Amino acid sequence: MEIFTYPFMQRALLAALFTGLAAPVVGTYLVQRRLALMGDGIGHVAVTGVALGLLTGASPIWTAVVVAILGAVLIEIIRERGHTNGDVALALLFYGGLAGGVLITGLADESASRLQEYLFGAITTISVTDVLITMALAALVIAVGVGLSPQLFAVAQDQEFARVAGLNVRVYNVLVAVLAAVSVTVAMRTVGLLLVSALMVVPVATSQQLSRSFRGTLGAAMVLGMVASVGGLALSALAPAGTPIAPGPTIVLLSLAGFVLTWPVGAWLRQRQRLREPFPAGRPERHETTTDEHAHEHGPDCGHVAVPHEDHVDYVHDGHRHAPHGKHYDEH
Amino acid sequence: MRVKPVQLSKGSVAIGGRPVLRGIDLEVGTGDFIALMGANGSGKTTLVRALTGLRPLTSGSLTLFGAPSAQFAEWHRIGFVPQRTSATSGVPTSVWEVVASGRLTRRRLLRPLSRADRAAIKDALAVVGLTEMARDGVSQLSGGQQQRALIARALAGEPELFFLDEPTAGVDLPNQHALADALRQLKDRGATIVLVAHELGPLAALVDRAVVMRDGRVAYDGAPLADHDVHHPDFGEVHTHHHGDPAPARHDHTPHVASPLEPR
Numbered sequence: 001m002e003i004f005t006y007p008f009m010q011r012a013l014l015a016a017l018f019t020g021l022a023a024p025v026v027g028t029y030l031v032q033r034r035l036a037l038m039g040d041g042i043g044h045v046a047v048t049g050v051a052l053g054l055l056t057g058a059s060p061i062w063t064a065v066v067v068a069i070l071g072a073v074l075i076e077i078i079r080e081r082g083h084t085n086g087d088v089a090l091a092l093l094f095y096g097g098l099a100g101g102v103l104i105t106g107l108a109d110e111s112a113s114r115l116q117e118y119l120f121g122a123i124t125t126i127s128v129t130d131v132l133i134t135m136a137l138a139a140l141v142i143a144v145g146v147g148l149s150p151q152l153f154a155v156a157q158d159q160e161f162a163r164v165a166g167l168n169v170r171v172y173n174v175l176v177a178v179l180a181a182v183s184v185t186v187a188m189r190t191v192g193l194l195l196v197s198a199l200m201v202v203p204v205a206t207s208q209q210l211s212r213s214f215r216g217t218l219g220a221a222m223v224l225g226m227v228a229s230v231g232g233l234a235l236s237a238l239a240p241a242g243t244p245i246a247p248g249p250t251i252v253l254l255s256l257a258g259f260v261l262t263w264p265v266g267a268w269l270r271q272r273q274r275l276r277e278p279f280p281a282g283r284p285e286r287h288e289t290t291t292d293e294h295a296h297e298h299g300p301d302c303g304h305v306a307v308p309h310e311d312h313v314d315y316v317h318d319g320h321r322h323a324p325h326g327k328h329y330d331e332h
Numbered sequence: 333m334r335v336k337p338v339q340l341s342k343g344s345v346a347i348g349g350r351p352v353l354r355g356i357d358l359e360v361g362t363g364d365f366i367a368l369m370g371a372n373g374s375g376k377t378t379l380v381r382a383l384t385g386l387r388p389l390t391s392g393s394l395t396l397f398g399a400p401s402a403q404f405a406e407w408h409r410i411g412f413v414p415q416r417t418s419a420t421s422g423v424p425t426s427v428w429e430v431v432a433s434g435r436l437t438r439r440r441l442l443r444p445l446s447r448a449d450r451a452a453i454k455d456a457l458a459v460v461g462l463t464e465m466a467r468d469g470v471s472q473l474s475g476g477q478q479q480r481a482l483i484a485r486a487l488a489g490e491p492e493l494f495f496l497d498e499p500t501a502g503v504d505l506p507n508q509h510a511l512a513d514a515l516r517q518l519k520d521r522g523a524t525i526v527l528v529a530h531e532l533g534p535l536a537a538l539v540d541r542a543v544v545m546r547d548g549r550v551a552y553d554g555a556p557l558a559d560h561d562v563h564h565p566d567f568g569e570v571h572t573h574h575h576g577d578p579a580p581a582r583h584d585h586t587p588h589v590a591s592p593l594e595p596r
Contacts, residue, residue: 216394
């Protein structure tokens with residue numbers, strides 16, 4: 001436990017806490033728009049930003065923020081303009097970003113390990129300034145993403161309705177793109193640009209297994225993201241000396257483990273929900289009556305699936321729909 | 333006299349340079365219940381999109397509640413129910429949340445829901461009969477119930493003028509009746525309703541006026557028509573007979589592709 005008293009570890013924990021809270025906020029809106037991979041795209045573009053920082057000697061965080069925002073806005077424009085070839089255009093941008101980044105890093109004469117820090121994260125080497133920038137940007141993302149949630153929700157849910165409701169849809173779309181770009185750069189030091197999207201999307205995928213509401217999904221995703229990033233960092237720090245465990249991948253794998261654990265529960269709940277969905281109104285054209293003896297009387301506690309059907313309840317078992325009728329059961 | 337909610341004169345719309353709507357004159361008076369009918373591709377959805385500002389007019393003028401559409405800012409007076417097969421998105425959403433998003437037209441930035449907001453949302457849910465399901469996820473609702481949730485969403489902003497685009501498409505009969513009940517309540521409250529419909533079904537009793545679109549123009553504007561009369565060349569007038577008219581060729585807005593060897 002001694003390791004948590006070191007200042008570098010405390011900085012890393014702070015960065016992980018804020019990153020874990022902020023990344024799923026934007027991730028929720030991206031998943032809602034079915035753009036789960038947009039974070040990956042921005043992450044690739046941000047590689048060029050980092051490389052430009054390395055080349056010019058400027059802070060890679062700021063150059064990454066600028067390039068990522070430009071990339072995100074460009075992606076948003078392509079998405080808005082081109083209806084058919086949008087995904088191909090996005091793919092082109094992704095590859096351009098990654099290739100440009102690697103090329104420029106070479107030009108800057110930086111070793112590959114310097115870029116590696118940004119590609120896969122190096123949270124334990126984070127400086128005090130970087131922690132402060134990370135915290136400020138993460139707080140900004142959370143404030144905007146949660147504060148404007150009614151508007152952002154409406155725009156992501158139904159653009160046409162939002163426009164007729166008088167919202168400036170384009171402004172909100174660009175805002176989400178900018179928030180995504182900022183989140184990417186915030187999470188860059190924690191899990192790295194290539195794994196950024198995992199921290200944005202996996203907690204959302206996990207929380208939506210159990211949630212039925214948007215707000216519930218958003219809140220749970222934030223908590224899950226925070227638990228995964230702080231927990232992953234702690235796990236990697238507590239690993240026995242001599243086994244080098246990188247925090248970035250640990251965080252992502254822990255987050256995925258959460259999904260793997262929750263998914264069966266979600267699948268079971270959905271299955272149960274489907275079974276209990278009320279049958280459509282209207283009596284069947286004809287029905288048989290049961291003749292075979294029932295070992296028990298169907299009722300609320302009999303354990304069989306009870307499905308509402310008009311004014312009564314059908315009990316479902318072994319492929320039958322039994323509705324109580326006097327002393328026998330009608331087969332509905 | 334009060335200003336008419338919608339006044340469109342000589343309205344034309346082109347999509348991608350292709351004229352779709354031409355020379356449309358349409359007035360909607362306060363309290364009217366108008367059914368916008370016509371075959372697929374006749375331009376009825378485009379007309380509603382033009383009236384709601386989603387499609388710019390290429391020529392002509394549109395005023396909404398007396399204001400030229402470019403300057404119109406009172407969006408809370410308009411409720412829009414877009415053509416949708418589902419109200420779901422990539423993230424689970426409760427029925428209440430979908431309906432609450434309709435209240436945005438009257439909410440200011442960064443303010444929590446007021447008591448009036450909550451009351452309006454509750455009332456909207458009650459009108460469409462989804463109060464019991466408010467906390468359920470929209471994805472658990474049937475298609476017809478989702479359509480009712482979308483109507484409640486438009487209703488939550490307490491608008492005076494409703495545009496509904498094909499609310500009955502793909503909705504089973506019991507849900508169409510539930511929908512008709514909801515619209516009747518709106519009508520009784522004095523709302524103005526413009527409804528796009530391919531077939532009216534149980535809504536027919538509510539309609540005051542039918543506007544039939546054909547090939548991007550208004551072909552009929554007058555008393556309500558029965559569903560089967562809409563596609564009749566003379567709108568159900570039995571006394572005029574046309575003999576020897578060639579069968580109308582199929583006609584829509586996309587160019588027909590014919591190969592040089594294809595027989596005409």
